[in-house]
Every structure is written in structure tokens, then in C-alpha cells.
Amino acid sequence: MDLGLKDRIAVVTGGDSGIGKATAEILLKEGAKVAILNRSFDEIDDLKSFGEPFPVKADITSLEQVEAARDQVVEHFGRPAEIVVHSAGITGAVGDFLDDIDDEGWMHTINVNLMGTVRVCRTFIPDMRKAGWGRLVLLGSEDAVQPYIEDMPYCACKAGTLNLTKNLSKAYAKDGVLTNMVSPAFVETAMTNAMMRSRSEERGISMEEAVSSFLAENRPGIEVGRRGKVEEVAAVIAFLCSNQASYVVGSNWRVDGGSVSTIST
Structure with missing residues (x-):
């Protein structure tokens, strides 16, 4: 399928x-x-075999840095971005709601995961509106609709991102800017690898055992019985960026192996 990209x-x-x-x-x-x-670059050299990725250092907790990044994109490519995929984020503060997570932990998680998303959207949407065509894909999580009591700040941020997605779709679809969200669950990334290494060390078990026990104890709803692969999520994102998705707007696409039990959003 030609995605028209x-x-x-x-x-x-x-x-x-x-x-x-x-x-x-x-x-x-x-x-x-x-x-x-x-914020930094360590692992993108291998992407050069597929094209010429343009690295831009920016911290999404700073509106000034995000705006400077937009300007660098325009200068480098000669025109503004038409597609924005917002994938940056952190696990944030974790632990017991009453005993472990203080205001600083909450605010840091919100500043990166929710306000970082807001900054990116505020910076790049105006150029898309002016062009009359744009694709904005925000990375969510199963946590947006499924509570995990040890991850409340992260869950709250992803729920906020889901609401933001719907609001942006209502506000700017008429201008040709289509906003959607993709919500993965337990995908094999550096973030979940760190979680599994910690679990492995705490329990004195192998990484494989850490993953399998986590699935059994914490994510029994994942029907396929494994972690997801990044390319499985990326394929859905690429579709939403394409001309083929011209009638898809304000939606939340789950790539979660069946983890979320509810049939709503």
C-alpha cells in the first residue's frame, strides 16, 4: 500500500x-x-540506511526549545512540518499514592508527559493549519483508560492526552489537521526493559522470567502472551500519518495485545 508520504x-x-x-x-x-x-542522540546512525534523518536537540519541557526546533526544521527542509508524531515521554513518579509520590513527582511527570505534549501541539499546529493539511499522532497508553495504582501520575497524563486528542480533533479537523492517538501496552522498549531488569534483580530471576511473571501477575489481559514490538506500533502510526487515513480523526488506536478489557475508547 502506498501511504502517500x-x-x-x-x-x-x-x-x-x-x-x-x-x-x-x-x-x-x-x-x-x-x-x-x-534531548540527546545515541542511536540514530543506523537510520541513515533508510534516508537522511535530521537530528534536532530539544527538551519538551521548554517551549523556547520546542519553538527553536520548529524553526530549525523549516530552515533545514525549506518548509514547515506536515506530520508530527509525539512519542517523547517518561515513566515518571511511581509508587504508593499516599506514601511515595509527592507534589514534585506529580508535577515533573505532568510537565513532561502532558505539558510537553501541549507544547509540541501548540508549536506545530499553526503551520499545519496554514497549509490546510496535517497529521498529528500523539502517543498514549493503555493506562489512559485502565488504572494501575502504582502509576497514577502517568495514567493521569495519558488520560489527559486522550482528552486532548479529541479536543484538538474537534478544533482543527476543519482546517485539515487530523489528530489521533495510538495507545500501546507493554511494548519492548528501553522503558520496559528497565522495568524488567529491576524486577529481575529484585526477585533473583532471569529477564525472561521477569517478563513472563509480569505478564501473568500484572497484565493478564494481554491475550497474545508477550510484549509488543515497536514496529507493530510504528505501522499503525504510519497509517495514521498517511493519505489512507483521511477519514480517521479524533480516534484512539490500541496496539495492546488485547490488554484493555473495556469496549469503550
């Missing part, structure tokens, strides 16, 4: 690793011109 200008935040990097790869393969926004 050749020569489109795309920005991927958090594209140095994980889902963001896999998304940058598939967009490059489809012929898009891709800028990767990240």
Missing part, C-alpha cells in the same frame, strides 16, 4: 529509541523527510 516533512519527538525510532524508520522508508527531536 513521499517528500512529506515529518517530525518525530523521542525518535532516538523505542517506538519513536521505529516510527522514524518506517516514515523514512516511505520516502518522508524526517526530523527527530530529542
Whole structure:
């Protein structure tokens, strides 16, 4: 299927690793011109075999840095971004709601995961509106609709992102800017690898045993019985960035192995 992405200008935040990097790869393969926004760069050299990714250092907790990144994209490619995939984020503060997570933990998680999303959207949407065409894909999580009591700040941020997605779709679809959300669950990334290493060390078990026990104890709803792959998420994101998704707006696409039990959103 031709996704119609050749020569489109795309920005991927958090594209140095994980889902963001896999998304940058598939967009490059489809012929898009891709800028990767990240705080640092360690792992993108292998993307050069698929195209010429443009690295831009930016911290999404700073509006000034995000705006400067937008300007660098325009200068480098000669025109503004038409596609933005916002993948950057953190696990944030975790633990018991009463005993472990203080105001600072809450605010740091919100500043990165929710307000970082707001900053990226505020910065890049105006150019898309002016052009009359745009694709905005926000990375959510199963946590947006399914509570995990040890991850309340993260869950709250992803629920906020889901609501933001719907609001942005209502506000700007009429201008040609289509906003959607993709919600993965327990995908094999640096974030979940760190979680599993910690579990492995705490229990004195192998990584494989850590993953299998976590699935059994914490994610029994994942019907396929494994962690997801970043390329499985990236494939859905690429579709939502394409001309093929021209009638898809304000939706939440789960790529979660069946983890979420409810049939609503």
C-alpha cells in the first residue's frame, strides 16, 4: 500500500529509541523527510540506511526549545512540518499514592508527559493549519483508560492526552489537521526493559522470567502472551500519518495485545 508520504516533512519527538525510532524508520522508508527531536542522540546512525534523518536537540519541557526546533526544521527542509508524531515521554513518579509520590513527582511527570505534549501541539499546529493539511499522532497508553495504582501520575497524563486528542480533533479537523492517538501496552522498549531488569534483580530471576511473571501477575489481559514490538506500533502510526487515513480523526488506536478489557475508547 502506498501511504502517500513521499517528500512529506515529518517530525518525530523521542525518535532516538523505542517506538519513536521505529516510527522514524518506517516514515523514512516511505520516502518522508524526517526530523527527530530529542534531548540527546545515541542511536540514530543506523537510520541513515533508510534516508537522511535530521537530528534536532530539544527538551519538551521548554517551549523556547520546542519553538527553536520548529524553526530549525523549516530552515533545514525549506518548509514547515506536515506530520508530527509525539512519542517523547517518561515513566515518571511511581509508587504508593499516599506514601511515595509527592507534589514534585506529580508535577515533573505532568510537565513532561502532558505539558510537553501541549507544547509540541501548540508549536506545530499553526503551520499545519496554514497549509490546510496535517497529521498529528500523539502517543498514549493503555493506562489512559485502565488504572494501575502504582502509576497514577502517568495514567493521569495519558488520560489527559486522550482528552486532548479529541479536543484538538474537534478544533482543527476543519482546517485539515487530523489528530489521533495510538495507545500501546507493554511494548519492548528501553522503558520496559528497565522495568524488567529491576524486577529481575529484585526477585533473583532471569529477564525472561521477569517478563513472563509480569505478564501473568500484572497484565493478564494481554491475550497474545508477550510484549509488543515497536514496529507493530510504528505501522499503525504510519497509517495514521498517511493519505489512507483521511477519514480517521479524533480516534484512539490500541496496539495492546488485547490488554484493555473495556469496549469503550
